[in-house]
Amino acid sequence: MNIDNNLSRMWEGCLQNDRKQQEALYRALAPKMLAVCMRYANDRDEAQDILQEGFIKMFNNVHKYRGDGNLEGWIRRIMVHTAISRYRKLKPMVLVEDMAENDMDSGASTNANNLEVNDLMKLVQQLPQVYRSVFNLYAIEGYSHQEIGTKLGITELLSRTTLYRARNILKEKLMQLTSSERYCLAG
Numbered sequence: 515m516n517i518d519n520n521l522s523r524m525w526e527g528c529l530q531n532d533r534k535q536q537e538a539l540y541r542a543l544a545p546k547m548l549a550v551c552m553r554y555a556n557d558r559d560e561a562q563d564i565l566q567e568g569f570i571k572m573f574n575n576v577h578k579y580r581g582d583g584n585l586e587g588w589i590r591r592i593m594v595h596t597a598i599s600r601y602r603k604l605k606p607m608v609l610v611e612d613m614a615e616n617d618m619d620s621g622a623s624t625n626a627n628n629l630e631v632n633d634l635m636k637l638v639q640q641l642p643q644v645y646r647s648v649f650n651l652y653a654i655e656g657y658s659h660q661e662i663g664t665k666l667g668i669t670e671l672l673s674r675t676t677l678y679r680a681r682n683i684l685k686e687k688l689m690q691l692t693s694s695e696r697y698c699l700a701g
Contacts, residue, residue, distance in 0.1 A: 525585055528576050540569055543586065547593050553638065553650045554597035568596040594655055598665050601643060637687050645680035652677050 524542065527535020548565050555561035572592045579588050638646060647666060651657040652673070657665070659673040666673070 521585060525576075525579075528573065536573055543589060544569075546586070547589060550590055550593045551597060553635065553654065554594070554601070554647060556639075556643070564593065564597045564600060567600070568593040571596060594651070595665075598647065598651075601647065602667060634684075637684055640687070641680055641683060645676055645683065648673055648676040649680040649684075 521539070521542065524535045524539040528539055544565065547568065548561055551561040551564040551568070552558065555564055568589075572589055575592075579585065638649060641649060644666075648662055651662045651665065652659070659670045659677070662668075662673040663670045668676075
């Protein structure tokens with residue numbers, strides 16, 4: 515409850531264009547939002563660029579938040595939209611059929627049930643950009659294939675196909691991990 519009161523106070527300051535409250539809101543939410551941005555970026559620097567761009571958009575549009583939903587969720591959606599917009603502008607969406615150069619050295623098949631969320635996210639991070647975007651939007655953000663198609667400028671069928679391929683790539687990577695590779699992922 516105290517955190518919600520602090521966020522509410524910071525948000526009221528943002529509505530008044532109070533720079534100190536904007537900075538406080540940024541500091542409070544930046545770590546969580548950076549984690550969201552990391553799912554769409556190729557590296558931490560790119561994620562930080564998306565984060566900065568997202569916060570700028572948010573601060574420029576504070577008046578658009580109506581208050582009928584979760585403030586943190588609204589800001590999260592801005593970060594996701596910013597990441598998607600960035601990729602639509604900068605990079606053409608190209609499906610990658612041959613993953614051979616990205617595959618890990620094959621080893622004995624292992625049971626990947628002991629992997630933690632961070633380990634799985636590192637594997638997702640290795641997916642080509644379009645696969646990673648579709649996977650994140652569907653599996654993590656909860657968008658429908660129709661919504662994904664609209665956001666990424668692809669067909670609903672292509673969204674479904676891309677998700678299917680992304681899942682298969684992830685399954686293959688999980689099967690190829692040896693115990694030592696799982697240990698290295700965690701470290």
